[in-house]
Amino acid sequence: MSKSLPTPLEGVFRRVPGVRWRQQAERHLRVELSEAENLPALLALLKGEAGYRHLSAISCVDWPDADEFELVYHLDSYTTQVLISAHIRLPAAPGRYVSVSGLYRPAGFFERDIHEMFGVQFEGALDLRPFILTEWGGPPPMRKSFDTEGYVRDHYQWVDYGPEWLAELEKRGGGIVE
Amino acid sequence: MHPDHYRHTELPPSTEYELYFGPNHPGIEGNYALKARLAGDTVVALEADGGYLHRGFEKLMEQRLWIQNIALVPRICVPDPVPMEETYARAVETLGGLEVPERAQWLRMLVLEMSRLTAHLFYFGGHAATVGLYTNMFWGVSDRDRLLDCFEQLTGARVYHMYITPGGVRRDTPPGFLDSLSEVLDYVEGRLPKFDDLFFDNAVLVRRATGTGTMDQAFAIDYGVTGPNLRATGLAHDLRRDYPYLKYAEVEFDVITETAGDAYARTLVRRGEVIESLRILRQVIDKLRSVPGPIRCPLPNPLAWRIPAGDAYTRTESSKGELAYYIVSDGSAKPWRVHVRGPSQMHAVQTLEALCVGARIEDVAQIMFSLDACPPEVDR
């Protein structure tokens, strides 16, 4: 663990229960929250007191073995210039969380995307209507349980080539090796 | 023929009506759609509709080996593919603890800045075309083509270079390449005054672009705007300088800013960045003439290459803004999760929707292009 934590951050981390942090890379802190519900408070403090005004992204990771979704909030400050990735875990069922779009406008896009791709519900989100997958009938495709190859096989066709050389080869006893 | 099956629908009289921009519309950058609600000529509400270019990249990448993904990533943003390769490669290097040899780092900077140049030249053309100045587009696209020739010499392909690989680059420069690149750079620099005459100093353009799609700095930060669009509001933030990667800390360049935050300011920032890119490229060329060494660290067999478990978030300043990859590895031969954060995801949806409200219908296309939104980056 690095000792040199920028001053505003130290205070912020101390005030939110269950925060563990470590240096993940140069000027990149990895913060883990043991209690997911504390995240909005952390974000509010980071934005309000440490100048973390830029929400770079929210990433979602599906961990089917643990039956959990991991949400990672990547935050940057134009003043402190230390990237923070805050990790929380949610139970996959029911897969609900609160929206932070009131705090960070970009969250609106990411939450919509995660809702669409993973099926996570965000309470109070700006807009959770389908954006990319408006023509989609299947399950949330980014979930690990979604079988892409099976879906592709059921819905689309590939070309079954029959060039002359192949016919000739098959006559001679050759052919495509499966 | 007269189709007699058209059912005439009486709509309630309204002062407002809906207009679809795209996906098949020349005012849309790429295959993307906007649904505008208009009152007269003024946009009352705008709704972005993406997904036309959705290929499920993030899912595809989970199904392919670490090395195979280098072929996939450049396709996420077609006009500016190299930052995609760089960001992906750097994430994998961070996870796998790979050291990129010095020469490879310079080579990567070379292609990154070349890509920025091509993207900006393309952008000038696109922006001009939205306001009817096609000459600028024809010039910009053809001048960009000269750089694509250089890409072809170096990487073997014009558009999808697939040149950067985790651990370095795939090939060294061919003989005479740096000289021919220098010539092209001189050519591009020599063309800039002509673009000034035609485009940047064109009174009609200034008239149209000034005050169009204006945002202030607070708005830009709130909406997650990055890159040239953010710098056009006066905030000098550039990942190349503030979070330097590769050898950016060792080259001299200025972070270009403007303060007006409108379409014209954004264009001017990009114009300035073309000059800075040329400056960086010349320094990189000098370095490449002297720095020897391998161009790739030894890699394991690509078919049996596992990356230790962990996660990495790497960011690159692409021509459009902050490009980031969040990659999670579970220690296997394929990524467990790749999340692509393209700058256009912020620019083309919420920001565009907000900026267009109150704008005139003729400016919608210009606002979209001036944000340099790249729909494939949104759709992935």
Next chain:
Amino acid sequence: MSGSLFRPLKALGTLFEAPITLPMAPRPAAERYRGFHLNDHNKCIGCGTCSRICDNAAIRMVHDPELRADPVKGIRAERPAIDYGRCCWCALCVDACPTGSLSLSREYIHISENLDTFFFVPDEQGMHGFGFEHGWDKGDDNDLLAHQRQPMAEVGTEERLGDMREIVLGFDPQAALVEASRCIQCGLCHDACPTHMHAPEYIRAVWEGDFDEAVRQIYRTMPFGSVCGRVCTHRCESACSLHHRGDPIAIRWLKRYALDQLSPERVGQIASEGRTREKSGRRIAIIGSGPAGLTTAYDLAREGHTVVVYEAQTEPGGMMRYGIPEYRLPRDKLDQDIDIIRAQGVEIRTGIRVGEQVTLEGLATEYDAVVVAIGLHQGRSTRIPGSDHPAVMRAVDLLRTVWSGADFEVPRSATVIGGGNVAMDAARTLARLQRRCFGEVQVHLCALEAEEGMLADREEIHEAREEGIRINPSRGPRRCMVEEGQLTGLETVACLSIFDDTGRFHPRYDEEDARTHPAELIVEAVGQMADIALLPKSIVEQLEWERGRLKVDNDGATALPWLWAAGDMVEGPDVVHAVAAGHRVASSIHRSLQNNRGLTT
């Protein structure tokens, strides 16, 4: 800034410039352009690496019976066919090609309305036979394969000479992982291996850290994994596709590594998986407990047959125990393999020499089938003057004497005649004994062949030299020098050539260049033969013979319906061939038993 209304008019200057439009004809592509594929069919070995590295499943291997196939050299009659409805021209296939046969050309135009034209097998002429130049090909800087083998730790010369400890230490986990990761899973080793071991599968399992699976894959075809993991002649490695541009994968060491990772009990459990529990009621006798005999026994026992193995020596293992030196094959590893075979229900009766305690005819009546797998335990002699002296030994006899623990007087000086692996074994065994008794080594080795033509493995020669053995290539033995009844040395002359113009064995010597090698003991290692004394004359007459070797069909069946033969006596000395023969014989017997065909009376 308000711009200018007039400056744009300057752009009209282009009216007086020539257009920059290029001519209609396509430009030649850049030197390393990634266009359509080229493939040098003479270099291509059909390994299919390109099809596995391909992102898009765009490369499919096609089999062409007219192409040359050579499993031993690692060449398959297959070539890649490219689907340009999938290809993305990333050139990973080129970068990963182990032979460098594949490259991309500078041709980039293919337009058609016929989808079938987008699928084709590239050759050196390219897609349309226009003979475009190479574009992106295998350079020095874009090879994706690791061509260097992981170094294998060995015991230092000084330490190893003092005793019989195993020289090769085996991989450490990191080295094994890296070595396993080099494998490109082409399966050419599988084709080249006499017993078709599932090497790609177990190497992959090693790479994945799943040693259970690795052992499972090994036991699919190989009950002597620990033995073969040490002493196999590894034809797989010669066929390895990485061999074309670098070191082959250390397939043998990886096998050994996998087996060493698990306890013998766990290996035993895995080996017993899938064994038939029901007894068939059939009985098979196997003469000889070498690799061939025991493999046959293992297979048949797993099928539920009752198998009894007769072994003349006191311990089972045959040549593995009495021929191969312990520093190459520790006996506990051999015992481990044999114990697992026993655990399948095989009964091994040692110390019973067929022809003495029991007769073949007796076995024939008692059992449903009999397998002769007696190996080559009789050494050949050079028949030079003095070779009948008691201090002139055959190598097999020497090794058997030493490794059975019988009394043996270590000579102060010794000379070994022969340039094969057996000669090396004899020389190096003697060297160790001398070192232990006298603290110094005085062993000469005289091979008829020149250094580069010597039949022994390179590393054997290298290690033998390290151990202080003086190797004299191109020396033909002339006579054994005997003074006052005591053997004193071997006289050799220089050998100029071994074969005559027609390729027959007919050495020419330079009689002038004679030399004497001191020797209290001379060891002849010039070949072995089977000791067929156990076969009664009546049976010998019923069997077919070819140049002193028993003639059998592909399955090891002899002219007698109840008698099979396998192992070195049929195919020459090699453990893995013996194992392969054992499998064939076992399945042949099993089939015959199921069909109730041609069995003993």
Next chain:
Amino acid sequence: MPDYPIYRDPPEQCRTPDAEERSLWGRTLERIADHCRARSLFVLHYCTGCGAIELPPSMTSRFDLERVGMQPMVTPRQADLLLITGYLSVKTLKRVILTYEQMQGPKYVMGFGSCTINGGMYWNSYATVKRLDQYLPVDMYIAGCMPRPEAIQQAFLQLMEKIDSGRAQNWKEYYRRYDHYLGEQQALFGEQFHTPTDVIGEARHYSLFGPETLGEHTAKLAKYDLYHPGQGAVDALEVKR
């Protein structure tokens, strides 16, 4: 290399034009029309995929396709040539079909790159269709990912040759085998899928009606009461206008 050799399909692989009974005058006019069609291709300004990136270079100064009479056109009504520049996501495909039906015959479709042939890079993507010819009659494919501007140029030239010789009649297949194409659309977009264009009516009107224009899939249109409000039976489609 003085002359860059270029592969061309052997002529027998192309369909022969329909032997239509026409007067000499009519045939002459048609012959001139074909020549003009070949030399005046209006390309729909719509790029469905990555190919969008190599099209501007092809159309602009360096490769200047106006030399051979090609121009981009903004709306499907005005265009003759639909370029499928790369992969088609299901969402785009729907728009492409709508667009294609809005184009006026003779119209041509060109598939750019691997993705339109057999899925290309996205062969195992859940979001893109793999074969273009399943959904639209295609006149020409270009290999590449992406095809270079020169390849695109040559493809256009070959398409022009084909049009000039009257062999580019694939667009009629869409009418003649409408049932098949509709079936593929329904398989992807659901059984109630329909477009606002009355393809069947047009087929009848322009004598492009074929034995496979109607079938089990078009029957569903009638069932869903899409074309003939009130009549609602498949027979309604057979009513002579």
Next chain:
Amino acid sequence: MSIALQLLLMPLAAFLVGLAMVLMMRKVRASVERRIGPPWYQPLFDIYKLFAKDTQISHGVMHDVAIMMVLGGIICVVLFLPVPGMSGLSAKGDLITLLYLMMVPSLGMALGVGQTANPNGSIGIARALTAMAGYEIPFFICVAGAALHYGTTDLNQILTIQQHGGHLEHWGIVQMPLLAVAALFAVHAMLGKEPFEIYVAPAEIATGPMVEMSGKYLGTLFVMQCFQLFTVSVLYTTLFLGGGFSWFTLLLKAFAVVFISVLVTNVYPRYRTDDVLRWQWKWPTGIALLGLGMVMLQIGR
């Protein structure tokens, strides 16, 4: 020449000249864009192809009628425009008639596009009419000024006055330079060129009125473009450049007018709609009013 023959030949000649003008337009544009541009037959081939389309979509009766109105209107204009050797119907109508007729195609378009029910088309036609409001005002002032100056609205007489003595000093452009300049701006806008090209605007409203036009309908618009280039340039030549003694001088002057327009169009983007109006009502209108004043002063003197 009999009037019937003239009625046949005049549109034909106008069409051919118009084709050449379209070709020039495209060639100049290509040259500014540093490329080769289309072959000479291109405009003709485009039109033939459009008329040879196998399938056509009509959006209703009004759509069909309107397109005939467009073509008919513009042909009528041609018939009222005297050219060397042919005066057509010009004796039966004058400048005022011509100006009214010139508005018929635009109104026809408005009717037809209305029926296509495409919002882009509607916006386009609204813009076209707005633009008309922009350029017609200065143009009317110029025409009025010219009529005042020549003392007649008869085009044949206007020509005769200018060609009197064969000297330059009688040309409208020399006599009324301000009106000529203002009219040039108006003509540029009338041809729908950047920076006043607001009603096609592909990137904004997807070619506006043309958005639903296909096949013959689009072909008709292409033909109309040829006629329009001809009429506008010849009208300008007639009013200000002394017309032509022969076809050669007429064409030379007419082509020069179009040439200036196509040069300018390639180096400017388009203005917003309101800017077009502002600009047109400010500069050309202002100049035209000044010119009108001068004409009045001249007459008064």
